[in-house]
Amino acid sequence: MKDQIKQWLQQGKVDIFLGYKMVEGHPLPHFFVKDRLYEVDELVTGPIRYPLEKLAIRLAAEDPEVKIGLLVRDCNRRALNVLFLWHQLNPDNVMSIPVNCCPSNLADQANCSLLKPEKAGPYKEMVGIDNNISIEEAKGFDQEERLRRWTYEFDKCIKCYGCRDACPVCFCKECSLEHHALVKTGDLPVDIPIFHLVRAVHMAGRCIDCGLCEEACPMDIPLRLLYKMVNQIVLNVFKYNPGIDSVQSPFNMLGDEVTLEPKGLNAA
């Protein structure tokens, strides 16, 4: 793998390779380049995940011609597919090297932060939604209890926008969550359930179930489960699997002309 990356950099097949490097005991995303080829020997893989493709969008926004290589797990692969379909990245300029993450006897290690979910505490179990339950279990509560439990979760939101900012497929130039007609500025708790449902609706046909939003949520809100439930509907009704299917989402009603150009670098 490292030889391949060195080769790509030397031959100019990629200008920048996005991987991870250990810095003072922390595996950090790192930009590997030809001028510092020796660093490639320090490339590491592990359970810690950052949205590398989001960094790639930042680089491409600066220079649309830049050739980017990156390490891809299964979730990164799905995210890239979505980003190609939504014209956020040009597939001709992106090269990837797969890394193992899923557990298997054939792989050296199971390597994903999703494999060790935090257990819900007793209070959350009693009044909220355990992040690790299945869609079926979540639907098991009767309607009134379901509303109460989800409201408990949404109520905790501190409106940090981390779920959006960590998400590899949230790339809109103008985000609805900042639109004052939908979400008032300055108020906490946020407009419930609008804030979370707007995002859930946007994730329909787009969320690739990487779980990074939930990892970034300081309030431990079961976001992944929420978007999974939304996308189950998308799958049942439209037979569409975001990140897997190679056509645009059924929700791209505006057609190919939709203006989702990368954010300006000075924009929030």
Add this chain to the structure above:
Amino acid sequence: MNGKIVPSVCSYCGTGCGVLFQVVNGKLVGTMPLKTHPVNEGKLCIKGWHLHEYVNSPTRLRSPLIKMNGRFRQATWDKALHFASDRLKAIIEKYGPDSVGVLVSAKITNEENYLAQKFARAAIGTNNVDHCARL
């Protein structure tokens, strides 16, 4: 095209969350939480997520200002420091060291806070040291 990721600590409050700055072509373009940081474990509040904005803000103060005749004027560091020390000396001479108070901050490091109290006690000679969180 060049870029790098720079680990740092959020300077907005005393929690001290670990952050990663994204630098592209020498310009700070984004902030992410540091996932393996023991304090914030990959999470940030909205201030932390937007650290890069104040660094690049056009209204950011880039040099000291001295207020003269009711108006702030730009000054060099040397000039500002001399001005401050002259005024402090004059005030201490006239009203005594306890006429001065030193306010420290959660936004600076432990070591800088230590230096600030040392400055108050050893250089100025007062125990009037307090913290922004108690104001």
